[in-house]
Amino acid sequence: MRGFADEFGDSTNSVRIELGKLQEAGLIESFADGQKVIYRPNSKNPFYLELTKLVSKYLGFDQLVERVLSQLGDLQAAYVIGDYANGLDTGVIELALVGDVDQVYAVSLAEKGEKELRRKVRLAFLEDEVSLENVSKLKLL
Numbered sequence: 001m002r003g004f005a006d007e008f009g010d011s012t013n014s015v016r017i018e019l020g021k022l023q024e025a026g027l028i029e030s031f032a033d034g035q036k037v038i039y040r041p042n043s044k045n046p047f048y049l050e051l052t053k054l055v056s057k058y059l060g061f062d063q064l065v066e067r068v069l070s071q072l073g074d075l076q077a078a079y080v081i082g083d084y085a086n087g088l089d090t091g092v093i094e095l096a097l098v099g100d101v102d103q104v105y106a107v108s109l110a111e112k113g114e115k116e117l118r119r120k121v122r123l124a125f126l127e128d129e130v131s132l133e134n135v136s137k138l139k140l141l
Contacts, residue, residue: 027051041087061093064113064121071109074100076128093117096124 001012001019008015019039022028029042041048056062069075075097079085082094097106103125110121 059089059119060117064109064117067109067113072097072099072101072106081124082122089119092120092122094122094124096126098126098128100127101125 001015004010004015005012019028019030023030023039026042026045027047028039030037030039032038041052045051053062065078069078076099078098079096080093081096082092083090084093095110103123106123106125110123114121
């Protein structure tokens with residue numbers, strides 16, 4: 001909560017109240033992890049997909065993905081991994097690209113995307129499909 005409070009220039013109590021309202025509305029869920037409370041989007045909420053699309057459009061993420069997909073070559077799969085995949089906007093978007101893709105071109109697109117999105121874009125390249133567990137352990141460029 002301190003991170004949110006610092007980012008929004010507000011008190012942790014105000015953040016706690018707002019998180020409580022979001023939880024009461026069913027938009028987020030929480031669980032205890034030791035002395036911490038972990039909050040995450042409620043993917044079972046009927047508005048989850050629409051809200052995710054809305055946030056992606058607002059951030060410009062959907063436009064970056066469309067541009068990359070149309071010009072990369074034989075892209076078999078793409079994964080959003082890391083904090084962004086967990087609903088946290090830490091300023092870093094991590095992508096794992098699977099298939100025979102033009103890596104130089106992908107990196108140049110990511111660099112352009114960083115300027116538009118005002119976020120760091122890190123890429124991992126895989127020749128074939130791997131489990132999501134292994135994707136999260138990759139070294140990103």
